Structure formats: C-alpha cells, structure tokens
Amino acid sequence: MVCRLHKSLYGLKQASRSWFQRFSSAIQEIGFQQSRADYSLFTQVCGQSITVVLLYVDDMIIAGNDEEAISRLKKFLSGCFRIKDLGPLKYFLGVEVARSKAGISICQRKYTLDILEEAGLLGVRPAKLPMEPDLVLTTTGSDALKDPTRYRRLVGKLIYLTIIRPDVTYAVNNLSQFMQEPKLHHLKAAHRLLQYLKEAPGQGLMFSSQSELHLIGYCDADWARCPITRRSVTGYCIFLGKSLVSWKSKKQVTIARSSAEAEYRSMAAATCELSWLRYLLKDLRVEHSQPAKLFCDNQAALHIAANPVYHERTKHIEIDCHTVRERVERGEIKTSYVGTGEQVADLFTKPLRAPIFQTHLGKLGVIDIHAPT
Structure with missing residues (x-):
C-alpha cells in the first residue's frame, strides 16, 4: 500500500513552513506588512490606528490601539482558520503577564x-x-x-x-x-x-508605562575568562528608557589578544543589537531620531571606535567588528564611558559577590510581584 500526501499535516517537518506561508499570505492580503527585522511580526497602520500581530508557530499575540480594528482582524482570522480567542494576555508560552497603571510585568x-x-x-x-x-x-x-x-x-x-x-x-x-x-x-x-x-521564583521584569522610548546600551567583556579555550566573554544589556528589553552573555568566537580587543568585540555585538532594535521600533512606528547611547568601561575600546586610523592594535581585528565605528560616524550610535562600578553589564560576564550583584540587579528593573509586602 502506498499513501499519497495531499496536504501537509500537523507534526510533519514541512508543516510549520507551510502553515507560516499560508498565514503570512492571508494576513498580508488585508493590508498587514511583514517586518524585515522579525519575520514573525506583522503590522497594519491606518491613520492613527496601529495593529500588531506577533506569531510563534500556531500561537499569536494581537496588540493595538483600536479595538474595532482588532475585532475585524479576529473575525477575519476565524474565517480563514480555526482559532480560539483566549482574551486579554495573561499567560503565553510559560510567561505570566500582569498589568497595572504602572506598566506591564x-x-x-x-x-x-x-x-x-x-x-x-x-x-x-x-x-x-x-x-x-x-x-x-x-x-x-x-x-x-x-x-x-x-x-x-x-x-x-x-x-x-x-x-x-x-x-x-x-x-x-x-x-x-x-x-x-x-x-x-x-x-x-x-x-x-x-x-x-x-x-524568588516569581522574579521577573517590569516595563514601565512612563518610560521614555530611547535606546541605551551597556556592554562589557571579561578577558580570557574561559580557562579551557582562553576566550573572552561578551555581555551586554539594552534598555528602552528604563525598561530592560535585550541582554546576552556569550563566549567570543576568537581569542582576543588584549582586553581592549575583547571590549571592542563586545561593543560590536551590542551595536548590532541596537541597530536591530532601531529597525524593530521603526516597524512599530516608534520614532527614534536621536542616536542610541552605548556605555563601555574601557577607554581603549572607546578610542578604537572613535579613531578611523588602523594601527598595530586593530589591524588584525575582523572587518565586521568595525561596525561600531561605522554606526558612530553615521550618528546612529553615541559611545560614552561608564565607571567599572556602574557597569551593569558586569552581571553577564562574571559571577559577582552579593552586594554588587544586588546593586546591578536593581538597576535592571527586576522585580518580584509575588513577594510579600
């Protein structure tokens, strides 16, 4: 007996790709635009009304400032697919969401x-x-x-x-x-x-409703942190106003010859993330005309980013790392020095002692809404 497949079914390797193509083509027919920064993000703008759809496999979040537009979208989706409306967002893929006038946690x-x-x-x-x-x-x-x-x-x-x-x-x-x-x-x-x-099992993040929509980044590196490969660790965190929106801790792919080089590579990683977030804000119709701020606690790395002259300390660094210098020249990034004691990205490069760990944690906007008052 030979079975002939007429259409992709749930569970097959091709199913997710076929489903996403079907969904994206359907939603773009009614005026939604697919983001180039994140292909799972779709936006529709009609005058002052904006509707945003974020898709993860077969789960989605719908947000916007126009209830009628959201209702029309739900009606359209129910006509094309079998969907279940779970109401206001409270739980999504293991993430618990709570709202108040102060913001979203x-x-x-x-x-x-x-x-x-x-x-x-x-x-x-x-x-x-x-x-x-x-x-x-x-x-x-x-x-x-x-x-x-x-x-x-x-x-x-x-x-x-x-x-x-x-x-x-x-x-x-x-x-x-x-x-x-x-x-x-x-x-x-x-x-x-x-x-x-x-x-604190209920510890999480708070996104303030009063936060300014301005990107601020902190980057750091711990030179030759790994005792096995002698590679450095890159760490950065990026805020939108007072709200932490992106962070990373990752071992660098090459061995840095100096701490300045390791810090410069971390600046490059943070710069790429800042550039991506600017594209994302543009898709969400959020104006960000001013340059994003990037703080680093290494003066040598800041000088490398500002100095267009290649010299002995920088000629071996890969070309893609010099994206920092290019973004600075374009006015998209503005680098600044921050003292080592105020460098919150230290949290992502090394294990810290209790006092400094708690200090940096407070600056990240981490809260526990389940903690007893």
Missing part, C-alpha cells in the same frame, strides 16, 4: 516551580547568588555523571528561563558549555542555581 513563576519540582528541590534552602563568586568551571575536577540526560534536560529548561531572568543568564551560559560530558561538580553548580531560583 512578566515572570515565569509557574515554570520555575515546575523545574524545582522535577529536580526534587522544592524544599531546598534558598541561596542569595546564582553562582559562587570566583567560581570557574572546567572539564576536570570530579567524576562524570552516570546519567548525563538528567543534567542536559535541566540545563535545557534553564535556557528557556533566561528569556525573562537576566540574573541567571551568565550562570546558564556557563553550565550549557558542558552538555557533552557533564561532571558531578557541574550538576552541583546547577543545583546551586536552583537554590537561587527558590529564593
């Missing part, structure tokens, strides 16, 4: 508690820090785990948690580098992170 409290329950650590003693200060994980130092699947599953869940929790981003980035052959001390460090999550 998001967290992953239920998801965090599920991780603790699966690991059997709901009753564990809470910790104040996600990683022990000055901790450096290596591939040696203890025995290999008999069942590495448990470690990989745990770290995989923690990676998804970083979309809301910037405070655990560096720790998860560190733990994810040992997925191939995890050791006992790696699992111990992961359990330490779970102890930190137990301290």
Whole structure:
C-alpha cells in the first residue's frame, strides 16, 4: 500500500513552513506588512490606528490601539482558520503577564516551580547568588555523571528561563558549555542555581508605562575568562528608557589578544543589537531620531571606535567588528564611558559577590510581584 500526501499535516517537518506561508499570505492580503527585522511580526497602520500581530508557530499575540480594528482582524482570522480567542494576555508560552497603571510585568513563576519540582528541590534552602563568586568551571575536577540526560534536560529548561531572568543568564551560559560530558561538580553548580531560583521564583521584569522610548546600551567583556579555550566573554544589556528589553552573555568566537580587543568585540555585538532594535521600533512606528547611547568601561575600546586610523592594535581585528565605528560616524550610535562600578553589564560576564550583584540587579528593573509586602 502506498499513501499519497495531499496536504501537509500537523507534526510533519514541512508543516510549520507551510502553515507560516499560508498565514503570512492571508494576513498580508488585508493590508498587514511583514517586518524585515522579525519575520514573525506583522503590522497594519491606518491613520492613527496601529495593529500588531506577533506569531510563534500556531500561537499569536494581537496588540493595538483600536479595538474595532482588532475585532475585524479576529473575525477575519476565524474565517480563514480555526482559532480560539483566549482574551486579554495573561499567560503565553510559560510567561505570566500582569498589568497595572504602572506598566506591564512578566515572570515565569509557574515554570520555575515546575523545574524545582522535577529536580526534587522544592524544599531546598534558598541561596542569595546564582553562582559562587570566583567560581570557574572546567572539564576536570570530579567524576562524570552516570546519567548525563538528567543534567542536559535541566540545563535545557534553564535556557528557556533566561528569556525573562537576566540574573541567571551568565550562570546558564556557563553550565550549557558542558552538555557533552557533564561532571558531578557541574550538576552541583546547577543545583546551586536552583537554590537561587527558590529564593524568588516569581522574579521577573517590569516595563514601565512612563518610560521614555530611547535606546541605551551597556556592554562589557571579561578577558580570557574561559580557562579551557582562553576566550573572552561578551555581555551586554539594552534598555528602552528604563525598561530592560535585550541582554546576552556569550563566549567570543576568537581569542582576543588584549582586553581592549575583547571590549571592542563586545561593543560590536551590542551595536548590532541596537541597530536591530532601531529597525524593530521603526516597524512599530516608534520614532527614534536621536542616536542610541552605548556605555563601555574601557577607554581603549572607546578610542578604537572613535579613531578611523588602523594601527598595530586593530589591524588584525575582523572587518565586521568595525561596525561600531561605522554606526558612530553615521550618528546612529553615541559611545560614552561608564565607571567599572556602574557597569551593569558586569552581571553577564562574571559571577559577582552579593552586594554588587544586588546593586546591578536593581538597576535592571527586576522585580518580584509575588513577594510579600
């Protein structure tokens, strides 16, 4: 017997692509424009009315300032597809959303508690820090785990948690580098992170309704942080006014010859993110005429970004890193110096001690709406 496939079904490898093509073509027929910065974002502007659709596989968020336009869109979608309206946004892909006059807060409290329950650590003693200060994980130092699947599953869940929790981003980035052959001390460090999550499982981000729509970035690098490859760690965080909207902690792909080079590479990564966010704001019809601010705590890296002359310290750096200089010359980015003690991006490059960790965490706008008052 031979089965002939007439149309793609849910669960096949081609199904997601076919579904997205069908959805995007249908919604663009009624005047929506697909974003070039994020292909899953669609916008429609009619005078003062704006409607935004964000799609993730077969789940979507609809936002806008015109209730009638949103109702027409829902009616159109129900005619084309079988959809279910879940009402005002409260829970989306594990993210809990709460609103007030002060703004919108998001967290992953239920998801965090599920991780603790699966690991059997709901009753564990809470910790104040996600990683022990000055901790450096290596591939040696203890025995290999008999069942590495448990470690990989745990770290995989923690990676998804970083979309809301910037405070655990560096720790998860560190733990994810040992997925191939995890050791006992790696699992111990992961359990330490779970102890930190137990301290405040409902911790999340607050997006203020009074925030200015101005992009501000902080970038940092920890030179030769990795003891195995001697590569540096890039860390940056970007605010839209007072609200944290983007952050990253990642090991650099090449070995930096100096701390200035490592910092300059982190500036390049932050510059690319700022440029992408400017395109995204343009799609959302948000004016951003002034240059985005980028703060760095390394004077040498700032001089490299401002000086168009190639010299001994910069001639070996890849051309794509000089995107910082190009954006500065265009007036899209304005670089500034920030003191090391005020560099909030330190949170994404190294494990910090409790006082400075809590100070930087407060500057990121991290709150816990479930904490007792």
